[in-house]
Amino acid sequence: xxxxxxxxxxxxxxxxxxxxxxxxxxxxxxxxxxxxxxxxxxxxxxxxxxxxxxxxxxxxxxxxxxxxxxxxxxxxxxxxxxxxx
Numbered sequence: 001x002x003x004x005x006x007x008x009x010x011x012x013x014x015x016x017x018x019x020x021x022x023x024x025x026x027x028x029x030x031x032x033x034x035x036x037x038x039x040x041x042x043x044x045x046x047x048x049x050x051x052x053x054x055x056x057x058x059x060x061x062x063x064x065x066x067x068x069x070x071x072x073x074x075x076x077x078x079x080x081x082x083x084x085x
Contacts, residue, residue, distance in 0.1 A: 021075040
C-alpha cells in the first residue's frame with residue numbers, strides 16, 4: 001500500500017526498498033523469480049477486487065508491480081555484485 005501511495009515520491013520508499021532488496025539478497029531471490037510472483041499476484045488482485053478488477057485496473061497494477069520489481073532487481077544486482085567484489 002505504501003508503494004501505491006508513494007509511487008510518485010520514490011525518495012519516501014528508499015528505506016523500504018533498501019530493506020526489501022537486502023532481504024531478497026539474503027534469501028537468494030533472483031531476477032527470474034519476479035515473473036512467478038507477478039503470475040500469482042495479478043490473479044490474486046483480480047480475485048480480491050472481483051468485478052472492480054477491470055482490464056485497466058489490472059494493467060495498472062501490472063505496470064506498478066514491474067516498475068517496483070525493476071527497481072528492486074537493479075538494487076539487488078548491485079548488492080549481489082558487492083558480495084563478489
